[in-house]
Amino acid sequence: MVAQKMTLIPRRQAMRLLSGVAASSLFPLRSFATPDKVASRISEITNGRKVSDIDIYLDMPEIAENGNQVKIVFEIDSPMNEDEYVKTVFVFADGNPEPDVAKFNFTPAMGACGATTRMRLSKTQNVIVLAEMNNGLFAKADTKVKVTIGGCGG
């Protein structure tokens, strides 16, 4: 009897150990972007230049019922001529598997700066829009979106 008990306990411990190993090896696959990662991406792009207070109109739902299709609308007031135009707009999400969502490259030929698309949100998180002007200035806007059913296949 004593011998049997002694074999049982190590096996349970072994199982617990194994499941722990399995769980920890799965975590790297499920790593998500964090506000820090988004902040480091933004500092990478801005390269130390300051973010000015140019207004960005950013429209997203406050609560997204389905994170698979979330509409995002942004507009930036800019004359969009050769001397002054918005060059690039980056969209980041700080709770998705990767922080980058999309990068929009504008040209003066468009006459206005703005775009609409649909994105995935895996959970409730902040969406950040960073705009780069042709003169090197940056502008930023962010909004929090509550997600009830996440996207990103998980």
Add this chain to the structure above:
Amino acid sequence: MAKVKARVKVQKKASVGEVIEIKTLISHPMHSGRAVDADGKAIPRNIIKSFTAKFNGNPVFNVDLKPSVASNPFIVFPFKVTEAGRFDFIWVEDGGKEYTASKNMKIA
């Protein structure tokens, strides 16, 4: 894979100086590489990675897409009318496959 179909909406006539809105949609699953199929196998990543709009051959607008863009990428953008011409739209999939659409516009 289901057939990829690109759809674009551009008004047929516009006046010079007017800023028009162009709506584009391409039916594409945008597999992020994270989802699994019914057998638990990972579906390999396959997304539309870039979209470009050209007017009379000159690129006017370009978007780099990441897996966080929803399936069936829908993109709306403005364009200032200066002359009549032809729009070409190009979507590039992972692996380099291209899908295209084009529209003509007249001056009203």
